[in-house]
Amino acid sequence: MIRLFVQVPLREGGDVPLEGDQSHYLIRVMRLGEGDEVRLFNGADGEWSARIVEAGKRGCRLRTEAMARPQSSAPDVELNVALVKRAPLETIVEKATELGVNCIRLLRTERTNPDHTNLERLAAIAREAAEQCGRLDVPQIHAAERLADRLAAWDGERALMFCDEAGDAQGAVAALLGKGPGPWAVLIGPEGGFTSAERSAIRSLAATTPVSLGPRILRADTAVIAALSVWQSVLGDGAGLEVGSALPQVRD
Amino acid sequence: MIRLFVQVPLREGGDVPLEGDQSHYLIRVMRLGEGDEVRLFNGADGEWSARIVEAGKRGCRLRTEAMARPQSSAPDVELNVALVKRAPLETIVEKATELGVNCIRLLRTERTNPDHTNLERLAAIAREAAEQCGRLDVPQIHAAERLADRLAAWDGERALMFCDEAGDAQGAVAALLGKGPGPWAVLIGPEGGFTSAERSAIRSLAATTPVSLGPRILRADTAVIAALSVWQSVLGDGAGLEVGSALPQVRD
Numbered sequence: 436m437i438r439l440f441v442q443v444p445l446r447e448g449g450d451v452p453l454e455g456d457q458s459h460y461l462i463r464v465m466r467l468g469e470g471d472e473v474r475l476f477n478g479a480d481g482e483w484s485a486r487i488v489e490a491g492k493r494g495c496r497l498r499t500e501a502m503a504r505p506q507s508s509a510p511d512v513e514l515n516v517a518l519v520k521r522a523p524l525e526t527i528v529e530k531a532t533e534l535g536v537n538c539i540r541l542l543r544t545e546r547t548n549p550d551h552t553n554l555e556r557l558a559a560i561a562r563e564a565a566e567q568c569g570r571l572d573v574p575q576i577h578a579a580e581r582l583a584d585r586l587a588a589w590d591g592e593r594a595l596m597f598c599d600e601a602g603d604a605q606g607a608v609a610a611l612l613g614k615g616p617g618p619w620a621v622l623i624g625p626e627g628g629f630t631s632a633e634r635s636a637i638r639s640l641a642a643t644t645p646v647s648l649g650p651r652i653l654r655a656d657t658a659v660i661a662a663l664s665v666w667q668s669v670l671g672d673g674a675g676l677e678v679g680s681a682l683p684q685v686r687d
Numbered sequence: 688m689i690r691l692f693v694q695v696p697l698r699e700g701g702d703v704p705l706e707g708d709q710s711h712y713l714i715r716v717m718r719l720g721e722g723d724e725v726r727l728f729n730g731a732d733g734e735w736s737a738r739i740v741e742a743g744k745r746g747c748r749l750r751t752e753a754m755a756r757p758q759s760s761a762p763d764v765e766l767n768v769a770l771v772k773r774a775p776l777e778t779i780v781e782k783a784t785e786l787g788v789n790c791i792r793l794l795r796t797e798r799t800n801p802d803h804t805n806l807e808r809l810a811a812i813a814r815e816a817a818e819q820c821g822r823l824d825v826p827q828i829h830a831a832e833r834l835a836d837r838l839a840a841w842d843g844e845r846a847l848m849f850c851d852e853a854g855d856a857q858g859a860v861a862a863l864l865g866k867g868p869g870p871w872a873v874l875i876g877p878e879g880g881f882t883s884a885e886r887s888a889i890r891s892l893a894a895t896t897p898v899s900l901g902p903r904i905l906r907a908d909t910a911v912i913a914a915l916s917v918w919q920s921v922l923g924d925g926a927g928l929e930v931g932s933a934l935p936q937v938r939d
Binding site: 526530533534535567568569570606607608609647648649651653654657660662664665667668669672673674 | 778782785786787819820821822858859860861899900901902903904905906909912913914916917919921923924925926
């Protein structure tokens with residue numbers, strides 16, 4: 436079933452006009468026509484079944500029928516990630532969306548290159564990934580800010596899973612077991628790693644839990660997926676663990 | 688430091704001739720010359736520092752100096768993955784190598800397309816990923832075989848983490864905590880999922896532990912990275928958990 440994210444309120448019997456890419460996709464690419472069903476979501480009103488009631492050259496019109504799934508709240512985890520090159524950054528946005536982050540914050544660090552990010556393109560990638568993976572909202576992508584500014588403004592209520600490749604950090608599952616479920620953020624550095632001053636600043640936040648993702652050097656996009664997968668599997672909606680589970684014995 | 692996988696024995700003071708792509712990469716792309724140092728590994732003799740002693744138009748010659756890291760044994764986990772399209776399959780090979788699998792087995796299932804796999808190209812991707820991530824071997828990539836044949840020949844000593852998106856499976860961390868460390872295999876289906884007959888056949892193996900990767904629909908490449916990350920973080924070399932840790936309380 437095709438799912439589309441729309442930016443209008445959804446209610447029974449409502450009219451939803453579609454233009455541009457979304458109409459082109461339904462009518463030209465997927466060759467749907469009047470009477471065909473799709474699903475709509477807007478991040479607030481749940482998922483609705485809707486039928487195409489008019490299909491024209493410049494756009495189409497849908498009518499919502501019934502709510503298929505109510506809006507549900509997802510775990511509150513955000514991704515903080517240093518700017519990397521275009522291709523891995525696009526992979527990161529797609530995969531982080533599939534893995535349920537509620538927003539993505541891009542960071543400039545000592546070892547990141549100048550910011551040539553196309554936020555509109557990244558937002559489109561996030562929207563398509565949300566449509567495909569079944570989630571009921573689309574994560575917002577925030578324009579790049581300096582790591583130092585982000586840390587200075589850190590909300591102490593938000594725990595930080597810091598993926599620290601340069602240190603003595605504990606394995607990620609061991610480090611997360613027994614922690615509370617949220618809100619959380621996951622922090623992944625640039626391809627060249629954080630500087631030691633940056634590492635110190637991150638580790639000096641009271642909210643920080645440093646974790647290791649294992650002995651191999653992971654590319655930034657792999658590290659994002661690995662970290663979010665482990666977080667969701669221990670503290671998020673993929674867990675099936677009782678929140679606050681006792682910590683198993685940990686190797687020193 | 689540049690690392691290269693070579694297929695010759697490595698010992699102190701040994702001569703290692705390089706031709707073709709590897710020589711081109713060192714001399715033309717990275718602009719190294721006589722006296723410059725690289726690291727070599729062959730999957731058996733550890734990692735060696737080596738210097739370029741001759742750099743010519745058609746190739747170059749290195750001499751090994753000292754062992755930098757002894758060969759170490761990695762956790763025994765293999766990836767069994769249904770054939771998917773070229774781009775995600777290449778991502779899978781790269782990322783599974785980074786995440787430490789010891790081999791990759793490609794599977795034909797009811798919902799996979801005809802096999803147009805270029806094993807040589809996939810092997811080159813695995814080699815490059817191994818060179819970059821710091822591991823001391825390169826995972827072998829086996830030609831595609833039928834899922835049914837693979838299951839019929841299953842080695843009962845090898846536990847199977849079956850990523851089952853269609854069912855009632857337990858969260859992956861909860862399902863793996865308390866299990867023994869190996870040997871293991873991770874099984875990921877095609878984009879369209881396994882058929883219900885295939886699911887039954889997989890779940891009827893005594894070796895199978897079905898696991899869920901969460902409520903969202905993951906693309907095959909995301910699922911591979913998620914599953915292997917969780918496996919390494921619970922049972923592999925990213926764990927830091929005592930093997931056989933007591934299982935925390937599990938939600939029903």
